[in-house]
Amino acid sequence: MAFTQQDLIAVERAIASGTLTVEYNGKKVTFRQMNELLAARDTIKADLAAQNPSGRPRSSIAIVERF
Template sequence: MAFTQQQLDAVEKAIARGEKIVRYADRNVEYRDIDELLRARDEIRSSLIAAAGPRSRIVRLYHGGKGL
């Protein structure tokens, strides 16, 4: 199933509020418990990451000195 960022946002808001009901546009989904909601969030995240395709490599540079 294809998920959207808005669906992920709705699930994360429900988790933050401690709710078990998530509202997506015109429908409501009630989860049995918070654990089920967390699993749904993880599945949606994984799906969105997979749909985004391969990412380019990110290089992070750190500097520990005072600079010049």
């Protein structure tokens, strides 16, 4: 499964608030302990890094010419 940046944000918000329940894409997951949530965060970060092996942020540039 490929994780998204929004998945990481949801997990990090749960960690910051001290809650063990994370909701994303219409799904709700409740972890038993904070260390499970921290492990999920690390897994998501590793997956995102693998999706972007250059390590550089993804960006797009649009060039608009006016005539």
